[in-house]
Amino acid sequence: MSAFAPGSARLTCRALVVDREGRALHVPDAAGGPAVVPGARAGEGDRTLLAAAVRAVTGRTRLAPGDLCLTPSLLGAPVLVEATGPADYEFTFALYLAREPTEPLPGADWLPLDRLESAALRERLSAAGLDGRPKPDMLHRLRLSPGTRELILRHAAGPAVRTPLVPRPAKAPDAGGTELNIVGVHLYAEDGDGRVLLGLRHPDSAFAGSTWHFLAGHCERESAVACLVREAHEEAGLVIDPADVELAHVVHVLHGPSARPRLQLVFRAHRWQGTPSLREPDKCLDWRWWDADGLPEPLVPYARAAIDGIRTGRAYSEMGWCPA
Template sequence: MTILSTEPRGTAALLVNAAGQYLLHLRDANKVICDPGTWSIPGGDREGEESCRQAVERELFEETGLSVPLEPLTVVNAHGPTGDEGQIQVYVGTWDGDDSTLPCPEGIMFKWFPAETTAWLTMCPWTADVIALHQKTAPVPVPRSASAPARVGRSRTRLNVIGVHLYLEREDGRILLGRRHPDVAFAGDHFHFLAGHLESEGAKAGLIREAEEEAGLLVAPEDLDLIHTIHMLDEGENTDGQPRLGLVFRARTWSGTPEVREPEKCLEWIWADPARLPKPMVTYTQAAIEAISRGETYTELGWT
């Protein structure tokens, strides 16, 4: 005989950072889903005989790539896309990472928000209730000291975000650049390499994936050469203290014509003259291009 679980069918994870900000997920609009077009938190329904904890850990990893310790916080009532009512077991955990590094395979984006800002957002109703509850019950976090950003020589280890960047050059010497959408979390309306953050993959595999996803370009791993590395901290548009390592690969050959496949992230692709770069440019992208033109293979930005 199968014993049906009495746990709530839905699960969700409220993630908080050391500054007391909440990681919110902007859900797709114009789709038949729960709370379309609102800011909510990652989660989903149990599958098969999963427990709530197993489900929320799976959903959090699938939606963000994160595995963090979670504790039960509360159970809330919610309505499905067809008006049916159910319950959601909400868990709470802490994470101090960079929201722009999260893969976001579902929905639009992840972003950190202080609790007071949520009043001005189009919030999922039950998520707003969960944040209000957490504000009443959680201890006040101790913000990271602004006077002691991460620097070389500190004893505490910090993970570095690794990004991969495509240096695509035509026979006429022009290189491929994309103009980022004004609403993206990083460098809106700036020109940038075709680029992305690594998931659970090698650097070349990650760049090949990004090239196809973002622009419909096909590149073989044997045609990629690492031509520049840039290591940065508190650089230009990135002022969150998160160290970043950028790997710039040149593709000797490729197939396809650049097309905008992710219009919510990139408005257009252009072929630019490296000697007369368009403006505004992402600061480290321009620094890398200028260094490559001088034959240099390494750049540091923001380190003291």
């Protein structure tokens, strides 16, 4: 099967900036509609999806990167990830003001969080307990990357310290223009006992031989959900109705400085027909249901990260982007 054409994956990144009064920043809609949370397409110079969200704010307001900081509860993870079309995905990140603006932001409006149009976003924000006030004392409770630790400490130090929220990276060798991402789709299925379906990849597999992994594949010229439905039938004989599928977790993976980034979409299937069977024995040697507290070894690392994220209610993870 051919690899997914990554240029057709459109990633919109929004920055929901929360002030001390628990209000969210909105800016005029370019199409003339109601005010919206600032957003931009991920593109050249955006090392992460969070960087694109920050660029969306600074490009539409007088705020600078140093005026923003991460939230203690969410850090660099999005508060919501939604599929908005066959190859369209929207990531919403929550940020705090590191300091109150000295002057009103022209054209900007601040709306209470409970007035946000998206019910899913209101629910996620309520669960995160955002109050607009970073809490540096959480540092000792978290395993933070150096960059994340610097961001929280920067806020604690006060307005005299102004460093970029997300640094621009050096381009990969021979990179030209927007960095294209490979998109993979993965099936997250649980049986009646809450066990997760995983397959043991063939030793000769080009990726992760003799390793347990989700049922997975890359898109041909089709939507991500259509790809998942097709792969489930081709690989394991499962019949899935697209209406019974929802996006459960996203892992943005970088396997090395010269590797192409990969956006791994993990879809939960609520129902299906059939019993997992070995339809492609040259790719998979065994299908088995595993208790989430006793996952097999070796297991593809980003699959483990996705399972952990789904169990804890997190929508997004990153791997390989930041130094340990």
